[in-house]
Amino acid sequence: MMKTLTVNLGERSYPIYIGNQLLSKKELVTPHVHGSQVMIVSNDIVAPLYLQQAKALFADFQCQTVILPDGEQHKTLNDLNLIYDALLSNHFDRYCTLVALGGGVVGDMTGFAAASYQSGVNFIQIPTTLLAQVDSSVGGKTGVNHPLGKNMIGAFHQPSCVLADIETLNTLEDKQLSAGLAEVIKYGLIRLPDFLGWLEQNMDKLLARDPEALSYAIEISCQCKADVVAADEHEAGVRALLNLGHTFGHAIESGAGYGNWLHGEAVGIGMLMAADLSMRENWLTEQDVQRVENIIKAAKLPVGRSLCPQAVPLAQGRSCKSFSAPMPGP
Amino acid sequence: MMKTLTVNLGERSYPIYIGNQLLSKKELVTPHVHGSQVMIVSNDIVAPLYLQQAKALFADFQCQTVILPDGEQHKTLNDLNLIYDALLSNHFDRYCTLVALGGGVVGDMTGFAAASYQSGVNFIQIPTTLLAQVDSSVGGKTGVNHPLGKNMIGAFHQPSCVLADIETLNTLEDKQLSAGLAEVIKYGLIRLPDFLGWLEQNMDKLLARDPEALSYAIEISCQCKADVVAADEHEAGVRALLNLGHTFGHAIESGAGYGNWLHGEAVGIGMLMAADLSMRENWLTEQDVQRVENIIKAAKLPVGRSLCPQAVPLAQGRSCKSFSAPMPGP
Numbered sequence: 001m002m003k004t005l006t007v008n009l010g011e012r013s014y015p016i017y018i019g020n021q022l023l024s025k026k027e028l029v030t031p032h033v034h035g036s037q038v039m040i041v042s043n044d045i046v047a048p049l050y051l052q053q054a055k056a057l058f059a060d061f062q063c064q065t066v067i068l069p070d071g072e073q074h075k076t077l078n079d080l081n082l083i084y085d086a087l088l089s090n091h092f093d094r095y096c097t098l099v100a101l102g103g104g105v106v107g108d109m110t111g112f113a114a115a116s117y118q119s120g121v122n123f124i125q126i127p128t129t130l131l132a133q134v135d136s137s138v139g140g141k142t143g144v145n146h147p148l149g150k151n152m153i154g155a156f157h158q159p160s161c162v163l164a165d166i167e168t169l170n171t172l173e174d175k176q177l178s179a180g181l182a183e184v185i186k187y188g189l190i191r192l193p194d195f196l197g198w199l200e201q202n203m204d205k206l207l208a209r210d211p212e213a214l215s216y217a218i219e220i221s222c223q224c225k226a227d228v229v230a231a232d233e234h235e236a237g238v239r240a241l242l243n244l245g246h247t248f249g250h251a252i253e254s255g256a257g258y259g260n261w262l263h264g265e266a267v268g269i270g271m272l273m274a275a276d277l278s279m280r281e282n283w284l285t286e287q288d289v290q291r292v293e294n295i296i297k298a299a300k301l302p303v304g305r306s307l308c309p310q311a312v313p314l315a316q317g318r319s320c321k322s323f324s325a326p327m328p329g330p
Numbered sequence: 331m332m333k334t335l336t337v338n339l340g341e342r343s344y345p346i347y348i349g350n351q352l353l354s355k356k357e358l359v360t361p362h363v364h365g366s367q368v369m370i371v372s373n374d375i376v377a378p379l380y381l382q383q384a385k386a387l388f389a390d391f392q393c394q395t396v397i398l399p400d401g402e403q404h405k406t407l408n409d410l411n412l413i414y415d416a417l418l419s420n421h422f423d424r425y426c427t428l429v430a431l432g433g434g435v436v437g438d439m440t441g442f443a444a445a446s447y448q449s450g451v452n453f454i455q456i457p458t459t460l461l462a463q464v465d466s467s468v469g470g471k472t473g474v475n476h477p478l479g480k481n482m483i484g485a486f487h488q489p490s491c492v493l494a495d496i497e498t499l500n501t502l503e504d505k506q507l508s509a510g511l512a513e514v515i516k517y518g519l520i521r522l523p524d525f526l527g528w529l530e531q532n533m534d535k536l537l538a539r540d541p542e543a544l545s546y547a548i549e550i551s552c553q554c555k556a557d558v559v560a561a562d563e564h565e566a567g568v569r570a571l572l573n574l575g576h577t578f579g580h581a582i583e584s585g586a587g588y589g590n591w592l593h594g595e596a597v598g599i600g601m602l603m604a605a606d607l608s609m610r611e612n613w614l615t616e617q618d619v620q621r622v623e624n625i626i627k628a629a630k631l632p633v634g635r636s637l638c639p640q641a642v643p644l645a646q647g648r649s650c651k652s653f654s655a656p657m658p659g660p
Contacts, residue, residue: 077407077410077411080407084483085476085478088476088478088479089478112446116442116446116484116485117483118482118484119471119565120486120564148418149418152418152447152448153414153446154449155445155446155449155450156449156450234449235449
């Protein structure tokens with residue numbers, strides 16, 4: 001069982017393969033390798049689980065690996081240098097291929113390394129978390145964090161293919177699964193009311209990792225993102241929709257210190273804060289906000305919603321209550 | 331007296347203005363500023379000379395500056411962070427404009443910062459060295475060095491305009507002027523035999539900084555580079571011509587330690603080494619090589635050509651003599 005979606009970007013179009021046991025299907029990735037040199041980039045959590053399989057995928061090429069430390073706190077220029085070091089010390093040329101094997105952090109860093117190594121080389125995404133499969137591996141946003149802001153350093157650089165093997169989700173920690181569901185819920189909220197209803201009814205199946213339910217949610221999510229990205233590759237307009245919850249979310253991640261909140265956890269509470277702000281502006285009803293809160297809670301994401309006792313007056317004469325952003329539970 | 335050339339790259343086309351006292355002509359740059367925020371990037375040699383004038387050019391905008399340490403040894407990811415720090419601590423958004431005021435190092439670093447800040451912002455080149463005016467500010471190659479290789483980290487990112495003020499060449503050190511002439515000579519060697527003849531006859535005028543001779547040499551050089559770049563923006567073919575002398579040159583710069591050779595000096599001797607190799611392959615005559623050596627010497631560039639006493643046999647049965655690459659003279 002495999003589904004193929006296409007991100008339509010003219011000469012930069014590429015396929016997303018979604019299914020089971022894709023990590024054993026050489027024939028899927030081989031046509032997307034450029035040159036003879038392949039560098040697999042992974043991290044110290046994912047490599048022990050899937051690096052062997054990934055290396056077998058590229059056994060026909062001169063294949064090297066570089067293992068990054070895990071976590072958002074390592075998504076820095078400094079850690080990025082580990083990839084450049086590996087490429088240069090192995091004499092990789094500008095016709096090489098980089099492969100991202102891991103979650104969003106590995107994907108964003110590998111993508112940016114590919115965008116900037118010798119002015120741009122080919123890369124392939126093999127996302128192993130739900131968040132990476134439904135969000136960060138699709139759309140070509142790559143980059144690293146800066147102490148003063150998340151994803152502030154980066155580039156648009158599209159992969160030549162994405163291989164989303166649903167089996168890799170079986171080894172995901174529960175809170176990582178929930179973090180991915182935050183981005184899945186986002187697609188329901190921004191464009192797909194029917195899908196939002198489906199999520200409300202099937203959240204238990206998703207949390208139980210039912211393969212059919214997961215596969216459906218990933219397909220719908222990737223298709224939604226692919227449609228938005230095809231309409232607005234460089235975020236001049238409609239693509240900003242994909243940032244729902246990310247303004248508040250990035251502030252939480254940055255303020256709390258990268259690595260203390262998972263990105264998806266911060267986006268979850270960020271969407272709730274955005275919904276609450278919308279209610280204050282009379283764009284949403286209290287019932288709408290409650291529905292958002294309910295589905296985020298159902299996905300076992302932290303909401304930590306508490307209103308401060310006193311309203312703070314704003315210059316415009318509106319009142320503003322604040323959210324506290326506690327650390328997510330264990 | 332001002333000349334305007336255009337680099338034809340479709341929607342990324344941009345003008346190069348060449349002339350005297352351009353640093354006082356607001357009307358040239360104002361149409362190319364995006365947004366309201368301007369960050370001028372310069373270095374500690376150029377800033378005391380031209381920063382005041384440059385700031386006046388952008389007086390209508392919210393203008394900030396960041397001063398980098400001078401020299402190729404500072405063209406690193408680490409020093410690049412100084413630009414990101416300044417942008418973020420001044421809350422620059424993705425609609426800002428970066429301005430490179432200086433030589434090739436400042437231009438390459440500012441261009442790469444512009445390529446990678448918030449996935450890409452606008453930038454303007456104000457090259458103040460001959461090398462930057464005829465080469466690095468035209469064509470959109472941006473980047474930094476890695477200890478294992480020059481310009482290994484970078485991106486293609488075109489400026490929105492280039493302002494080449496010939497007056498700034500009056501404050502240039504002699505050896506910097508010669509370094510720029512290496513790239514000027516390159517255009518003669520790769521595509522313009524008549525221009526090579528003109529250079530042979532007018533080298534003294536150029537070294538004496540005759541404004542008319544300099545202006546002509548800069549125009550011809552920029553036009554040559556613009557034509558090549560328009561034909562092959564991302565170096566899939568003919569653009570590789572522009573790398574004459576750079577393979578050997580980069581090796582010299584990297585091997586000797588960045589900052590010990592000026593880039594143009596290394597390119598000068600690199601072109602001579604390339605000519606010598608071509609002669610060994612029977613693609614050039616001894617007279618051709620002598621002509622290359624003569625013009626490089628005439629530009630007061632180091633040649634440091636000395637053949638090792640014993641030929642080293644290669645696998646292919648050819649013999650190879652080696653160049654020594656001494657430090658350039660004072």
